Amino acid sequence: MLDLLTGFVGELRAAGIPVSLTEHLDAAEALRHVPVEDREALKYTLGASLVKSSSHWRAYETAFEIYFSLRGPAYRIDDAQDGPGQLDTDDTGQMQGQGHQRGQGRGRGSGGGEGMTPEELADLLYKALLGANSSMVAAVARQAVSRYAGMEAGRPVGGTYYLYRTLRNLDLDGVLERLMAESRASTRSAAEDPGGGDPGGGDGGDPTVTLTSLEERLLRDEFQARIDQLKAEIENEIRRRLVADRGSEALAKSLRKPLPEDIDVMHATRDELVALRKALVPLSRKLAVRLARKRRHGRKGPLDFRSTVRHSLSTGGVPVDPKFRYPRPSKPEIVVIADISGSVASFARFTLHLVHAISSQFSKVRSFVFIDGIDEVSRFFERVDDPSEAVHRINTEADVIWVDGHSDYGHAFTVFWERWGEEITPRSSVLLLGDARNNYHASQAWVVKELQARARHVYWLNPEPRAYWDSGDSIVGEYAVHCDDVVECRTLRQLERFVGELA
Amino acid sequence: MSQEITTGFPVAGAPRFESIDAVRQGLAGVDYLADDGISGVVFLADRLAKPVLVEGPAGTGKTELAKSVARLTGSRLIRLQCYEGLDESKALYEWNYKKQLLRIQADSGQSWEELEEDIFAEEFLLARPLLEAIRSPEPVVLLVDEVDRVELETEALLLEILSEYQVSIPELGTVRATQIPLVFLTSNNTRELSEALKRRCLYLHIDYPQLERERLIIETRVPGISRALADQVARIVRSIRTLDLKKDPSVSETLDWARTLVVLGIESIDVEQARDTLHILLKYQTDIERAAKELAGVDSPD
Numbered sequence: 001m002l003d004l005l006t007g008f009v010g011e012l013r014a015a016g017i018p019v020s021l022t023e024h025l026d027a028a029e030a031l032r033h034v035p036v037e038d039r040e041a042l043k044y045t046l047g048a049s050l051v052k053s054s055s056h057w058r059a060y061e062t063a064f065e066i067y068f069s070l071r072g073p074a075y076r077i078d079d080a081q082d083g084p085g086q087l088d089t090d091d092t093g094q095m096q097g098q099g100h101q102r103g104q105g106r107g108r109g110s111g112g113g114e115g116m117t118p119e120e121l122a123d124l125l126y127k128a129l130l131g132a133n134s135s136m137v138a139a140v141a142r143q144a145v146s147r148y149a150g151m152e153a154g155r156p157v158g159g160t161y162y163l164y165r166t167l168r169n170l171d172l173d174g175v176l177e178r179l180m181a182e183s184r185a186s187t188r189s190a191a192e193d194p195g196g197g198d199p200g201g202g203d204g205g206d207p208t209v210t211l212t213s214l215e216e217r218l219l220r221d222e223f224q225a226r227i228d229q230l231k232a233e234i235e236n237e238i239r240r241r242l243v244a245d246r247g248s249e250a251l252a253k254s255l256r257k258p259l260p261e262d263i264d265v266m267h268a269t270r271d272e273l274v275a276l277r278k279a280l281v282p283l284s285r286k287l288a289v290r291l292a293r294k295r296r297h298g299r300k301g302p303l304d305f306r307s308t309v310r311h312s313l314s315t316g317g318v319p320v321d322p323k324f325r326y327p328r329p330s331k332p333e334i335v336v337i338a339d340i341s342g343s344v345a346s347f348a349r350f351t352l353h354l355v356h357a358i359s360s361q362f363s364k365v366r367s368f369v370f371i372d373g374i375d376e377v378s379r380f381f382e383r384v385d386d387p388s389e390a391v392h393r394i395n396t397e398a399d400v401i402w403v404d405g406h407s408d409y410g411h412a413f414t415v416f417w418e419r420w421g422e423e424i425t426p427r428s429s430v431l432l433l434g435d436a437r438n439n440y441h442a443s444q445a446w447v448v449k450e451l452q453a454r455a456r457h458v459y460w461l462n463p464e465p466r467a468y469w470d471s472g473d474s475i476v477g478e479y480a481v482h483c484d485d486v487v488e489c490r491t492l493r494q495l496e497r498f499v500g501e502l503a
Numbered sequence: 504m505s506q507e508i509t510t511g512f513p514v515a516g517a518p519r520f521e522s523i524d525a526v527r528q529g530l531a532g533v534d535y536l537a538d539d540g541i542s543g544v545v546f547l548a549d550r551l552a553k554p555v556l557v558e559g560p561a562g563t564g565k566t567e568l569a570k571s572v573a574r575l576t577g578s579r580l581i582r583l584q585c586y587e588g589l590d591e592s593k594a595l596y597e598w599n600y601k602k603q604l605l606r607i608q609a610d611s612g613q614s615w616e617e618l619e620e621d622i623f624a625e626e627f628l629l630a631r632p633l634l635e636a637i638r639s640p641e642p643v644v645l646l647v648d649e650v651d652r653v654e655l656e657t658e659a660l661l662l663e664i665l666s667e668y669q670v671s672i673p674e675l676g677t678v679r680a681t682q683i684p685l686v687f688l689t690s691n692n693t694r695e696l697s698e699a700l701k702r703r704c705l706y707l708h709i710d711y712p713q714l715e716r717e718r719l720i721i722e723t724r725v726p727g728i729s730r731a732l733a734d735q736v737a738r739i740v741r742s743i744r745t746l747d748l749k750k751d752p753s754v755s756e757t758l759d760w761a762r763t764l765v766v767l768g769i770e771s772i773d774v775e776q777a778r779d780t781l782h783i784l785l786k787y788q789t790d791i792e793r794a795a796k797e798l799a800g801v802d803s804p805d
Contacts, residue, residue, distance in 0.1 A: 022702050026551065033550040034523070034543070041523055044543040052701035054558060054692070054708040214774045214798055218738045221745060225714070286694050315600055 284357030339434030373402030562753025
């Protein structure tokens with residue numbers, strides 16, 4: 001067990017979760033107190049002692065599933081094969097006969113499956129979802145994977161490929177519609193009370209009643225939740241099989257989920273972008289709190305004589321506790337100029353979001369976006385509480401296309417200089433965002449040089465890995481000579497660090 | 504005590520709980536419905552004599568957990584509410600200056616050595632929550648509430664007490680715990696806590712409960728609610744949480760809402776009633792409008 005734990009801790013560290021030696025010891029100590037057979041308890045025990053942040057929990061869960069997947073009697077891989085086909089058809093028949101009734105524990109038997117037609121499987125799935133029977137959902141998931149995923153031993157593809165294949169064949173959207181239709185029908189007929197598992201008939205009685213829109217919505221959410229559960233089951237099943245095929249360590253490497261703050265923004269998948277967006281809100285809030293604190297509790301200023309004497313009264317006139325004046329440093333003014341063409345759009349969005357979320361830390365924030373034309377977008381951020389709304393409006397309303405909608409840094413900068421150049425003051429810090437892939441247009445680097453002469457600082461944030469800079473049509477080097485600093489900013493973590501230092 | 508130093512683990516007192524299940528049932532007995540994670544971590548906290556750091560969205564029962572554990576074990580609850588600017592003298596202990604001054608002025612005949620020993624005696628010590636928890640002879644549950652509100656530097660105050668269950672007072676020496684208190688720290692996650700603090704704690708993240716558990720919580724906490732209504736409330740709240748709102752409804756707000764419905768004598772919620780009472784569940788005007796619109800099905804998906 002200890003060896004296993006050590007391997008597991010190693011995997012967590014590799015996934016980026018900081019696990020200290022003390023925590024490792026704690027986990028080992030904790031294992032003595034919980035029954036090891038209880039997988040849930042084990043998961044929470046290790047989680048409580050090893051993982052100290054909720055944003056790491058997903059990565060932890062994945063690693064846990066991989067490392068401790070095959071070690072429980074209920075999780076045997078051959079489960080899906082040992083049920084005789086006879087039982088299976090019985091089961092289905094029974095299910096059809098009993099309609100909505102929740103078949104506790106019966107779902108286990110739906111193994112075999114060789115004799116099942118896709119229609120039967122779909123039907124079984126539908127019953128399982130309607131009855132909210134979790135063991136049956138699990139069985140169906142297992143069944144669906146062995147049927148549709150077409151897994152081949154030793155084939156070096158990730159789990160997502162199999163997941164996609166399975167889900168495509170199940171047509172879950174269709175199932176959802178069918179479930180909804182069924183509930184509507186059952187409310188109309190409202191003959192029997194289906195019990196707690198099926199909310200549709202809850203207010204039954206009058207046969208002519210149809211579902212109100214509120215009930216319909218609740219029902220849809222309920223079924224959606226069950227379908228999500230099914231998806232999770234399918235994912236688990238695929239992972240279990242992959243582990244059996246390739247072994248935990250190899251798999252852990254390929255399935256490792258990066259922490260939200262380490263996701264490469266430019267190459268994030270849709271799911272990852274959602275995770276990023278979620279991580280961004282608390283991140284900006286934390287940053288704002290930290291900066292506000294830094295401002296208030298900065299170094300102490302000169303002695304505040306008046307306040308000291310005032311406070312000395314409680315100690316009989318002895319100035320025990322000297323008071324100081326706190327200096328109030330001036331807040332910088334920020335000008336963000338961001339490229340929002342396809343390749344770097346999401347990065348620009350995150351940066352604008354972050355900068356505006358902490359705009360209280362700056363005396364003024366002005367934002368400009370460009371592709372080959374340039375437009376000021378500060379107005380979108382005025383009087384909205386939620387920066388994401390404004391960011392959404394930028395995508396639809398900003399006027400950034402001049403000729404063909406391919407990035408032209410040179411033209412955008414020139415226009416900026418002509419229209420707004422006067423407004424850059426020695427108090428402004430200018431942030432330039434983009435990969436500097438200029439499609440072989442003229443660079444017009446003199447604008448950046450002029451900006452540097454006028455502004456307090458000019459920074460360039462580049463979302464590309466440093467190794468790709470100045471390759472192909474990237475001309476970040478030409479601009480870099482005129483910037484105070486050029487920063488590689490591929491992840492939220494890097495972005496946060498930069499913005500934190502700026503304020 | 505020498506063993507403590509060699510192993511690095513504080514010696515836990517007599518275990519308070521038999522098993523994880525006993526924790527869960529005990530907590531249910533005092534009207535706190537714990538899930539596997541919560542009861543497991545509380546159990547471990549007792550066995551390993553480690554503090555628990557509880558994080559999660561506001562209003563999911565973090566503080567309530569500590570209170571319930573205190574009720575369950577029949578211990579006294581000592582609470583330290585953290586705020587910005589909290590310092591040693593408010594959290595740990597303070598010398599009673601005024602009394603010391605009085606002592607010096609009242610009796611001038613003594614030699615300095617005698618006097619010094621005298622004014623730094625226990626008599627002049629004002630125990631604040633942390634020291635009080637350590638010195639208490641009876642069993643104690645210590646709740647350090649909203650620890651994320653103190654500054655990073657102040658966190659360090661907690662470290663000694665959390666890992667060794669002792670407080671060092673330069674003039675008096677070290678005060679060791681007579682019994683190991685159960686310690687809960689709660690955090691609303693407004694900032695990242697320091698590694699040093701996290702390392703000393705078990706971590707528990709309490710999220711919004713699953714549908715079934717939320718329904719049970721409503722049934723337990725709201726007297727006189729019918730099962731059907733509790734079920735409906737839980738479902739509506741889950742639907743609202745799937746929307747992209749500024750502030751999701753918390754468990755405590757859900758309970759408030761359920762209570763309101765019971766008081767109003769509503770047995771089954773329709774859209775009208777839901778809209779009229781939404782302001783109890785949601786605290787932002789934009790959120791309320793949005794949720795009302797969604798529930799009415801004006802622009803429900805597909």
